[in-house]
Amino acid sequence: MTEKRRAPRLYRRFILRAAAFGERPLRWSLVTIHNLSADGALFTYDRRAYPGMLLHLKIDFPDRVIECMGRVVRVGGAHEGTHHDVAVRLEGIQSDEHAYIDSFIRQHLP
Numbered sequence: 001m002t003e004k005r006r007a008p009r010l011y012r013r014f015i016l017r018a019a020a021f022g023e024r025p026l027r028w029s030l031v032t033i034h035n036l037s038a039d040g041a042l043f044t045y046d047r048r049a050y051p052g053m054l055l056h057l058k059i060d061f062p063d064r065v066i067e068c069m070g071r072v073v074r075v076g077g078a079h080e081g082t083h084h085d086v087a088v089r090l091e092g093i094q095s096d097e098h099a100y101i102d103s104f105i106r107q108h109l110p
Contacts (some may be wrong), residue, residue, distance in 0.1 A: 007037040010105040014059060016043055021054035021069065033059070034085070038102035041070065045086040049075050055088060061104060068093040 014033040019026040033043045041059070049055075053072040058065055070088030077085065090098075 007039045007102065008105055008109060009035045009037045010108055011035045012108060014041075014061070016041065016060070017058040018043070018045060018047075018070070019056045020047065021056055026056060028058075036101070037105060038090075038098050040073070040087060040089045042085060042087045044083050046083050049084060049086045051075065054091075057088070057090070059101075061100075064100070066093070066097045066101065068097070 011034070014036055016031050016033050017028045018031055019028045029046050031043045031045055033041050035042050036059075041057075049072050051072055051074065055070045055072065056067070057070045058067050068090050069092040071091050072086055073089050074087040075084050076087075090101075093101075
């Protein structure tokens with residue numbers, strides 16, 4: 001199997017807020033990221049998700065919050081009934097924010 005990842009992954013817990021794009025009012029779910037790269041994230045989500053779905057995201061770093069969109073690329077098996085592992089590709093992220101995430105990850109790699 002060929003490796004498709006373009007950016008290193010940091011396997012460290014982060015807090016993420018996610019809400020379905022287009023939902024009014026936005027209903028934010030507080031989730032924990034399992035791994036993060038400058039291009040995407042994997043987390044367990046407590047709401048229905050499907051490939052192609054767009055989510056509003058707020059990622060909490062120690063010194064800043066980055067807001068962007070996440071395009072669902074994969075949904076894994078259910079945990080406790082309604083919780084699913086969701087992989088997203090980050091979209092609509094500013095270049096300085098992308099660089100911040102990449103730098104943060106590289107500084108914290110083992």
